[in-house]
Amino acid sequence: MQLSDVNLVDLERFQRSVPHEMFAVLRREAPVFWQDEPGGPGYWAITKYEDVKAISRNPGLFSSARRGALVREPDAHMLEVTRKIMLNMDPPQHRQYRNLVNKAFTPRMINALHHRIQELVGEIIDGVIERGTCDFVEDVAAQLPMLAICEMMGVPAEDRTRIYNLGNQMIGFDDPELQPDGSLVNEEQKNDEAFGEMFMYATKLRDRALAEPRDDLATGLVHAELDGEKLSEEEFQFFFLLLLVAGNETTRTVTSNGMLTLLDHPDQLAELRREQDLLPSAVEEILRFAPAVHCFRRQTMAATEIRGQAIAENAKVVVWYPSANRDEEIFDDAQTFDIHRKADHLAFGVGEHFCLGANLARMELQEIFRGITQRMHDIELVAPPRRLRSNFINGVKEAQIRFRTGPRLT
Numbered sequence: 001m002q003l004s005d006v007n008l009v010d011l012e013r014f015q016r017s018v019p020h021e022m023f024a025v026l027r028r029e030a031p032v033f034w035q036d037e038p039g040g041p042g043y044w045a046i047t048k049y050e051d052v053k054a055i056s057r058n059p060g061l062f063s064s065a066r067r068g069a070l071v072r073e074p075d076a077h078m079l080e081v082t083r084k085i086m087l088n089m090d091p092p093q094h095r096q097y098r099n100l101v102n103k104a105f106t107p108r109m110i111n112a113l114h115h116r117i118q119e120l121v122g123e124i125i126d127g128v129i130e131r132g133t134c135d136f137v138e139d140v141a142a143q144l145p146m147l148a149i150c151e152m153m154g155v156p157a158e159d160r161t162r163i164y165n166l167g168n169q170m171i172g173f174d175d176p177e178l179q180p181d182g183s184l185v186n187e188e189q190k191n192d193e194a195f196g197e198m199f200m201y202a203t204k205l206r207d208r209a210l211a212e213p214r215d216d217l218a219t220g221l222v223h224a225e226l227d228g229e230k231l232s233e234e235e236f237q238f239f240f241l242l243l244l245v246a247g248n249e250t251t252r253t254v255t256s257n258g259m260l261t262l263l264d265h266p267d268q269l270a271e272l273r274r275e276q277d278l279l280p281s282a283v284e285e286i287l288r289f290a291p292a293v294h295c296f297r298r299q300t301m302a303a304t305e306i307r308g309q310a311i312a313e314n315a316k317v318v319v320w321y322p323s324a325n326r327d328e329e330i331f332d333d334a335q336t337f338d339i340h341r342k343a344d345h346l347a348f349g350v351g352e353h354f355c356l357g358a359n360l361a362r363m364e365l366q367e368i369f370r371g372i373t374q375r376m377h378d379i380e381l382v383a384p385p386r387r388l389r390s391n392f393i394n395g396v397k398e399a400q401i402r403f404r405t406g407p408r409l410t
Contacts, residue, residue, distance in 0.1 A: 104220030
């Protein structure tokens with residue numbers, strides 16, 4: 001591949017596979033690369049590990065709030081709305097909001113979930129183990145993060161499918177298959193409707209948490225205070241949205257990517273079955289090798305330069321995690337998947353916006369792969385996986401597998 005072949009806005013290319021060859025060319029020849037953008041201003045693509053890290057740690061210069069953290073261009077109304085989501089905030093607002101949420105989203109709460117997550121993993125595998133075939137994405141990967149977050153927030157079982165479908169619609173904004181009518185026509189209107197429905201549900205959840213306090217995250221959030229301030233109704237709505245979409249979709253994606261990666265490396269899958277102590281390092285290597293999020297955006301607050309390239313004020317800068325996580329200057333044999341590796345990946349971000357739910361995600365990933373490696377054997381793909389049409393989420397829509405049948409535990 002030549003530098004002239006690089007096209008980071010080709011969604012069909014991302015749907016086929018992650019363009020690692022393209023990223024390798026960029027790291028080698030143009031680590032600060034200007035990408036033209038149909039219908040947009042264009043942006044500087046950042047593909048080296050140290051640059052991604054430095055940008056992420058300097059929110060005063062590289063802003064999440066100025067134009068939002070997503071690559072697509074927001075209109076004025078959507079920008080105003082998205083700035084109320086923690087993902088699209090800068091300090092000091094971001095730090096204040098995060099500190100308030102941290103008061104409810106405590107390590108104690110996460111640790112208390114551990115046993116329940118183990119139970120949920122058992123139930124999920126029980127649901128497929130006697131069949132011998134399933135869609136791994138829908139029947140296994142999607143189940144645990146959705147169930148865990150809904151239980152944390154106190155979402156009743158009968159509402160969870162609708163919440164899950166709304167999250168899919170919002171994440172899959174570039175994929176017509178995930179839209180309610182199967183098209184991208186009136187896309188903004190459909191996203192607005194999904195936002196609205198999610199917000200209405202969050203209000204219902206908040207009202208119930210105020211009226212009937214329980215030992216769940218929703219109750220913790222409505223009662224948490226920082227300097228005498230509580231989350232407003234609107235702030236609660238936006239946190240619910242972030243948690244349900246970001247926490248659910250990303251862990252599902254890493255679970256799916258991890259399974260596919262292990263199937264591509266059967267020797268390491270076999271070793272992981274034998275050596276369960278490798279689960280923590282295997283999960284970290286899955287996160288490095290196949291992260292859920294392709295990229296986030298920052299906007300420059302002043303003129304600057306990166307690797308000698310002048311960057312104007314108010315320029316769009318996009319950091320690419322799959323590329324940073326395979327930077328040859330940082331990782332030995334960066335293109336090799338190795339469950340023994342001890343590596344400091346950037347899959348959870350770094351700096352101000354380091355993933356709030358990283359510990360929960362790690363716990364979920366370790367437990368789901370523990371369950372899979374202990375109980376699901378002779379796994380093989382029935383057909384090529386179907387990937388999400390997106391250069392934002394590194395997602396898989398479907399992965400039909402077969403495996404040896406086994407007994408239920410309950």
